[in-house]
Amino acid sequence: MFYAKLGRLHAASMCLAEKLPNIKKMDCNIGTAFRGDITETWIKNISILSGLCLEWPGYEKYFDQIEKYKKQIIQKIREIYTSNETSLYNVLNHGDSNHRNCMYRIVDGKTRDIMLVNFG
Numbered sequence: 052m053f054y055a056k057l058g059r060l061h062a063a064s065m066c067l068a069e070k071l072p073n074i075k076k077m078d079c080n081i082g083t084a085f086r087g088d089i090t091e092t093w094i095k096n097i098s099i100l101s102g103l104c105l106e107w108p109g110y111e112k113y114f115d116q117i118e119k120y121k122k123q124i125i126q127k128i129r130e131i132y133t134s135n136e137t138s139l140y141n142v143l144n145h146g147d148s149n150h151r152n153c154m155y156r157i158v159d160g161k162t163r164d165i166m167l168v169n170f171g
Contacts, residue, residue, distance in 0.1 A: 056165050057148060064143035075134035075141060090125055097121040 068074050074113075076109050100115035104110040148167065156164040 052162065052165050053148075053153065054166055060167060061140075065141070067143075068141060092104040093125055094121050097124060 065075075084163040097117060098121065101114050101121070103148045104112075104117065147169070152168050154168055155162050156166075
């Protein structure tokens with residue numbers, strides 16, 4: 052049921068993008084947070100994360116990978132938040148879809164409906 056609701060959100064956003072093409076340019080300033088001068092700050096933050104991996108038992112193995120790919124991580128984030136006209140799937144994303152961000156209609160102890168909630 053949860054995935055059906057999430058699929059409906061994605062489908063509705065595709066229909067909305069057809070009717071309001073400017074919506075494809077929206078990124079809630081997340082995309083701009085990974086451009087320009089701020090990029091170096093994000094790279095430093097990723098380096099801090101990789102350093103923490105050395106301190107967390109069981110996470111040491113991720114240090115080299117994070118350090119190796121930190122610049123590519125920033126590029127990938129830019130791509131994720133940029134609408135791709137060649138892609139069939141440009142959809143709105145809930146961003147935090149988990150059980151705590153849903154409202155449930157429960158009847159006789161059984162879940163009958165779910166509503167996705169986004170407070171952002």
